Amino acid sequence: MSGPFIPLNILALLLYAAAAAGYGAGIVLDARNAPIFDNRLRLAGMALPLLLIGIGVQVAATGSWCVNTHLSPFAAEYGTLSVLAWIMALALAAADLKYHITAVNAVALPVACLILFWGLLHADHTPDEASLLKSQAISVHVLCILTSFALFALAFGCACCYLLQHRLLKSRSVRPFFSKLPPLATLDTVAYQATAFGLPLLAVGIGLGIVYMAKDKPGLTPLQWIFDPHNFVAFTLLLLYALYIAARLFFGWRGVRLQYILVAGLVLTLALYMVPNVTHHFQARETTVSKA
Amino acid sequence: MILAQLGLSHHTTPIYLRERFNCPDSAVTDAYHALHGLGVNEVVIVSTCNRVELYACAEMTEEVLRRTLVRFLSQFHHVPERDFDQHLQWRVDQEAVAHLMRVAASLDSLVLGEAQILGQVRNALRLAQDRGHAGLTLTRLFEQALHTGKRVQTETGLGRGRYSVGHAAVEMAGRIFDDFSKAKILILGAGKMSEVTARHLVEKGVRWVVVANRTYQRAVDLAIQLGGSAMAFDDAINTGMADADIVIASTAAPHAIIHRGNLQPIMRRRRGKPLFIIDIAIPRDVDPNVNSLENVFLYNVDDLQQCVNDDAMRRAGEADAARLIAEEETLGFLSWFRARQATPTIAQLKGHLDDIKQDYLRIFGPRLAHLSAKDRQTIETMVQSMMDQVARQPIQKLKRDAAGEGTVPISLAAATLHLFGLDGSTPEVSATDLDEATGVTSSRESA
Numbered sequence: 001m002s003g004p005f006i007p008l009n010i011l012a013l014l015l016y017a018a019a020a021a022g023y024g025a026g027i028v029l030d031a032r033n034a035p036i037f038d039n040r041l042r043l044a045g046m047a048l049p050l051l052l053i054g055i056g057v058q059v060a061a062t063g064s065w066c067v068n069t070h071l072s073p074f075a076a077e078y079g080t081l082s083v084l085a086w087i088m089a090l091a092l093a094a095a096d097l098k099y100h101i102t103a104v105n106a107v108a109l110p111v112a113c114l115i116l117f118w119g120l121l122h123a124d125h126t127p128d129e130a131s132l133l134k135s136q137a138i139s140v141h142v143l144c145i146l147t148s149f150a151l152f153a154l155a156f157g158c159a160c161c162y163l164l165q166h167r168l169l170k171s172r173s174v175r176p177f178f179s180k181l182p183p184l185a186t187l188d189t190v191a192y193q194a195t196a197f198g199l200p201l202l203a204v205g206i207g208l209g210i211v212y213m214a215k216d217k218p219g220l221t222p223l224q225w226i227f228d229p230h231n232f233v234a235f236t237l238l239l240l241y242a243l244y245i246a247a248r249l250f251f252g253w254r255g256v257r258l259q260y261i262l263v264a265g266l267v268l269t270l271a272l273y274m275v276p277n278v279t280h281h282f283q284a285r286e287t288t289v290s291k292a
Numbered sequence: 293m294i295l296a297q298l299g300l301s302h303h304t305t306p307i308y309l310r311e312r313f314n315c316p317d318s319a320v321t322d323a324y325h326a327l328h329g330l331g332v333n334e335v336v337i338v339s340t341c342n343r344v345e346l347y348a349c350a351e352m353t354e355e356v357l358r359r360t361l362v363r364f365l366s367q368f369h370h371v372p373e374r375d376f377d378q379h380l381q382w383r384v385d386q387e388a389v390a391h392l393m394r395v396a397a398s399l400d401s402l403v404l405g406e407a408q409i410l411g412q413v414r415n416a417l418r419l420a421q422d423r424g425h426a427g428l429t430l431t432r433l434f435e436q437a438l439h440t441g442k443r444v445q446t447e448t449g450l451g452r453g454r455y456s457v458g459h460a461a462v463e464m465a466g467r468i469f470d471d472f473s474k475a476k477i478l479i480l481g482a483g484k485m486s487e488v489t490a491r492h493l494v495e496k497g498v499r500w501v502v503v504a505n506r507t508y509q510r511a512v513d514l515a516i517q518l519g520g521s522a523m524a525f526d527d528a529i530n531t532g533m534a535d536a537d538i539v540i541a542s543t544a545a546p547h548a549i550i551h552r553g554n555l556q557p558i559m560r561r562r563r564g565k566p567l568f569i570i571d572i573a574i575p576r577d578v579d580p581n582v583n584s585l586e587n588v589f590l591y592n593v594d595d596l597q598q599c600v601n602d603d604a605m606r607r608a609g610e611a612d613a614a615r616l617i618a619e620e621e622t623l624g625f626l627s628w629f630r631a632r633q634a635t636p637t638i639a640q641l642k643g644h645l646d647d648i649k650q651d652y653l654r655i656f657g658p659r660l661a662h663l664s665a666k667d668r669q670t671i672e673t674m675v676q677s678m679m680d681q682v683a684r685q686p687i688q689k690l691k692r693d694a695a696g697e698g699t700v701p702i703s704l705a706a707a708t709l710h711l712f713g714l715d716g717s718t719p720e721v722s723a724t725d726l727d728e729a730t731g732v733t734s735s736r737e738s739a
Contacts, residue, residue: 169467170583172595183470184566255564255587 005068006123008061009082009116015054016089016113022047023106027180047102051093051109058086074142081119083143087150088112091194095154099190101161101182108157111266138212144205151198152241152265158191159262166256191262192248199241206234229275237268293333293633294354295429297388298361298380299345302402305379307573307593311483311544313369313376315339317419324423326368330360334427336420336434338395340412341484342402347392349429358382389433389625393618396437397444402457402597404611405450410441429632433625440621447617450610457485458492460596461570465493465538468568468589472497478528478536479503480550481543482514485572489540494518502536504528506543529554534561539569541577551579559585570596634694637705638687640714645679 026047062073062083073079089112092105165181182190213225225231244261247253300310315323315337327335334349346365350357362380366373383391394400398409417434420426426434444450469475475498479486482505490501501520504527505511511522523532529549533539543549550569559567564587571578571592583590653672660668686708693704708714 165467169464169589172591181467183466184468186470189470251563252565253563255566257564257586 005061005065006120008057008064009120009123012054012057012061012085013113013116013120015050015057016085016109016116019047019050019054020106020109020113022050023102023109027103027106047105048093048096051089051096051105055086055089055093058082058089062086072139074139076122078119078123080142080146081115081122084146084149085112085116085119087147088115088153091147091150091154092157095190095194099182099186101158101186101190103161103181104154104157104187104190107160108153111153111156141205141208141212144201144208148198148202148205149269151194151201152262152269155191155194155198155262156266158187158194159259162187162191162259163256163263166259188254188258191259192245195241195244195262195265196249199238199245202234202238202241206238209234230272233268233272233275237265237272240265240268293349293351293429294357295347295349295385295388295433295629296354296357296361297345297347297383297391298358298365299338299343300376300379301343301345301381301400303400304381305376306575307485309371309376309379310342310344312371313339313344313365314341314484315344315369317415320419321423323368324420324425327364327425330364332357332360334420334430335425336416336430338413338416340409341488343395343400345395347388347430347433349427354384386622386626389629390618390622392433392437393440393622393625394615396441397614397618398441398450399444399611399614399618405614407445410438410445413437413441429629432628436621436625440618443617443621444614448610448613450614457572457593457596458489461489461540461591462492462496464570464589464591464596465568466496468566469537473499475537476500476535477502477520477538477540478523478532479514479518479520480525480528480539480541480577481505481545481573482507482510483542483544483573486540486542487514487517489542489570489572490518493538498538502528502532504532533567534558537566537568539567541569541571542573543577545573545577546575548575548579549577550582552581552585555582555585555588559588562587572596630694631691632694634690634705637708637714638690641683641686641690641708641712644712644714645683649675649679 026045062079065071065073065079065082069075071079073083088108092108092112095101096105161181162184165184165187168181169184210225213220226235240261244258244265247258247261300313302310316339320337320339323337324335331352332348332350336347338345338347344365346361348357348361350360352360362373362377365371365376391400392413396410396413398404398406401409413434417426417431417438421431465472465475472493475493477490477493477498477500479490479501482503490498494501499519501515501518502523503511503515503518503520504523504525505514506525508522508524511525515522533550533555539550541550566587566589569578569582569588569590571590576592578590578592580590580592582588652675660671663671686704690704690708
């Protein structure tokens with residue numbers, strides 16, 4: 001496969017990596033009492049523009065993919081991962097603009113970089129040209145799932161920062177980057193909001209998946225479907241985040257234990273990608289690769 | 293004249309003892325009234341949450357002055373001398389002056405560069421002046437101290453980005469809560485420290501303040517000041533803590549009042565909602581094990597002090613600059629103060645020389661009667677100029693010697709008094725002496 005989308009996505013990856021480095025360095029070097037850096041140089045301030053440019057470049061990359069292949073980006077693993085990285089970057093940029101949580105981006109943006117990098121490694125794979133994938137409907141399913149993953153990644157970043165901040169507060173340790181970490185309450189709020197939006201999207205995504213599966217594989221029993229490791233993990237993930245929301249919303253729970261749920265959530269999300277996938281295949285593989 | 297300072301400060305005295313010596317503005321009149329008649333010429337009381345200090349100027353020996361001031365502290369505050377004697381700091385002359393300069397420069401404060409101390413020093417001087425206890429010496433001393441504080445603020449960076457325990461508490465709270473307007477404070481113990489800390493938080497937007505104190509009326513008073521409400525102490529421990537986000541503990545209890553046992557069920561009720569406890573009491577009100585409870589963040593004065601020190605280290609260079617200013621101003625005051633010690637001798641010397649001049653003018657007046665008034669005036673001016681010229685060098689040397697800049701190992705003031713017979717050892721100049729001095733007798737005899 002060739003086309004401008006690969007160089008563009010490489011450029012986007014570099015921009016995201018630079019932004020992530022900027023966020024990371026900003027925590028340590030821009031912090032009050034930072035021993036080595038001049039506070040006038042705001043690295044975190046430079047990170048956001050880089051991130052926004054990266055998002056723009058990825059829009060161009062995905063657009064060029066669609067134009068060149070006449071396929072949905074979700075027809076290939078590369079395109080799917082690329083869109084996932086893009087949604088994550090978008091969510092992180094929005095969170096930074098609204099809450100100024102640069103420390104969270106320092107944690108979560110590398111995840112987006114890894115996903116995009118992983119996608120680029122699979123850029124030469126052949127896209128699926130299944131009829132279902134050609135439909136706009138399946139895009140909604142994938143988009144819902146990906147958006148929920150991006151939001152869970154944001155919640156994961158918040159949870160990691162929460163745990164770090166919690167640890168520092170407990171140990172009464174005033175490290176240089178201490179003051180750059182957002183307050184626990186902010187981290188808790190952002191994580192909750194991200195999960196609160198992510199959970200329904202995940203539920204809708206899974207629901208649409210079930211509908212499409214029923215249409216695509218009419219002979220599949222619910223038991224067979226649920227014991228597909230991929231689907232099982234997806235349901236567990238849904239229940240895990242539902243547990244978080246219920247604890248937070250209905251029982252008013254706060255604090256460190258809920259953050260562990262969010263960390264476990266992202267681990268499960270990654271596991272979802274890794275576990276074998278039996279039922280989650282599309283029928284009617286059509287002809288060969290569309291050459292760009 | 294001796295200039296001295298007696299005091300209890302945060303360096304040597306635990307807070308529970310300092311609080312017993314607290315002297316609010318309302319009690320200052322009584323304090324000065326009690327000091328009246330103790331034989332102390334001038335006295336200024338500096339009372340803050342970190343220190344209670346007396347600056348005194350008196351015509352008595354060092355030991356007597358110390359005993360007088362210690363007895364006053366003991367009787368006025370109803371604290372036996374044996375309870376606080378070991379914590380007392382006693383400084384005399386240069387040390388006392390240097391100490392006040394450091395205090396005003398906020399170099400002696402719990403927090404380097406804190407702003408409140410300058411206002412407190414100014415207030416102390418005003419109160420003493422209003423009650424007639426600050427004379428020329430202490431007024432000059434305190435004005436010099438205020439000048440020192442202002443110089444430190446303007447010429448060094450010590451005052452910029454000031455940091456205090458209250459600020460540290462706010463910063464730590466800011467690591468936990470993002471919106472102070474929604475945070476709830478519970479104050480246990482209506483002491484000065486808790487008031488100051490709470491005030492910092494209220495200034496940052498905290499609206500919900502509950503004060504609990506063993507003496508309910510004190511809780512009500514502080515609650516009114518902070519715009520909050522009062523609560524019975526036991527209710528605060530049992531129910532108030534379940535609602536609060538920030539607890540400021542500053543009671544005078546001799547042992548911990550909050551420990552794992554009574555906080556655990558409260559935390560269960562809170563369902564993981566973070567609780568920030570600021571324990572600024574000494575001895576501590578909160579068992580340190582409480583910090584191991586999930587979602588509880590316990591900070592005592594030492595922990596907050598660590599944050600303060602962290603900030604202070606950053607400004608250590610500024611502290612050196614401030615120290616130099618304080619030393620410079622100390623020398624400036626001492627120079628004036630010691631020069632002032634020579635003032636009676638100088639006045640006596642000048643008076644003595646003036647008497648001689650008047651005597652000579654009286655004796656020689658009739659013999660100069662034939663001269664015109666203008667000529668007589670010229671002679672009088674000439675005599676005065678001679679006298680001034682004779683006295684000028686000794687007076688300058690006396691002043692330098694008194695200011696500690698002299699080069700001779702004896703007291704020139706004493707020597708002057710002795711040499712000129714001003715110490716009562718030599719009788720007044722008689723007319724015969726004058727005749728002898730002027731050679732009138734010999735001319736009479738030869739005639």
